[in-house]
Amino acid sequence: GQQVMQIPQYQHVQEGEDFTTYCNSSTTLSNIQWYKQRPGGHPVFLIQLVKSGEVKKQKRLTFQFGEAKKNSSLHITATQTTDVGTYFCAAGNNRKLIWGLGTSLAVNP
Amino acid sequence: NAGVTQTPKFRVLKTGQSMTLLCAQDMNHEYMYWYRQDPGMGLRLIHYSVGEGTTAKGEVPDGYNVSRLKKQNFLLGLESAAPSQTSVYFCASRPGTSGGSVEQYFGPGTRLTVT
Numbered sequence: 001g002q003q004v005m006q007i008p009q010y011q012h013v014q015e016g017e018d019f020t021t022y023c024n025s026s027t028t029l030s031n032i033q034w035y036k037q038r039p040g041g042h043p044v045f046l047i048q049l050v051k052s053g054e055v056k057k058q059k060r061l062t063f064q065f066g067e068a069k070k071n072s073s074l075h076i077t078a079t080q081t082t083d084v085g086t087y088f089c090a091a092g093n094n095r096k097l098i099w100g101l102g103t104s105l106a107v108n109p
Numbered sequence: 110n111a112g113v114t115q116t117p118k119f120r121v122l123k124t125g126q127s128m129t130l131l132c133a134q135d136m137n138h139e140y141m142y143w144y145r146q147d148p149g150m151g152l153r154l155i156h157y158s159v160g161e162g163t164t165a166k167g168e169v170p171d172g173y174n175v176s177r178l179k180k181q182n183f184l185l186g187l188e189s190a191a192p193s194q195t196s197v198y199f200c201a202s203r204p205g206t207s208g209g210s211v212e213q214y215f216g217p218g219t220r221l222t223v224t
Binding site: 009031033035041042043044045048088092094095096097099100101102 | 149153154157167206211212213214215217218
């Protein structure tokens with residue numbers, strides 16, 4: 001079945017450094033969603049990408065969907081301690097989502 | 110507007126015991142989901158429902174049953190709990206495909222320990 005690979009599994013940065021997590025699939029995706037889960041919390045929706053080559057920004061977060069719609073990335077500029085958590089990508093297939101394993105981000109103040 | 114709520118928040122069971130986890134949403138969402146989350150395993154779909162009275166299996170359905178008798182509620186049952194079912198369980202909901210939004214809204218989770 002369809003799988004979504006997410007790398008890296010963990011990332012440890014100094015506050016102010018940039019951070020990127022990548023999501024890859026061997027098949028073409030109809031759309032991709034990104035979620036953030038704070039430690040001890042539940043996943044919270046960040047954004048959905050649908051179009052080939054789409055780029056969306058939310059303040060310091062930049063989301064990209066590859067031209068072939070097989071990969072996506074989330075980039076955080078100048079990380080802050082509030083960015084700590086696990087970031088998940090999830091590929092939608094109309095009724096349910098196929099989830100990546102997530103990238104856990106730790107930020108040293 | 111409470112969103113998605115889950116009952117209970119914590120539970121400890123002994124092997125072989127049964128229990129039911131309750132998920133309730135007040136957003137009139139068509140779709141509801143039960144996930145389990147284990148360290149390093151991400152979110153794995155147990156069962157889901159695309160409307161009142163319907164249920165379908167996800168990727169890890171064995172040992173669990175579900176029911177969706179009312180649109181706002183989605184129950185997850187463990188018939189005979191096993192230590193392998195120790196996990197954090199999340200419920201989520203979203204509008205149907207005609208609703209526009211595809212975002213899943215999650216409950217706060219239930220932390221279950223089976224000894």
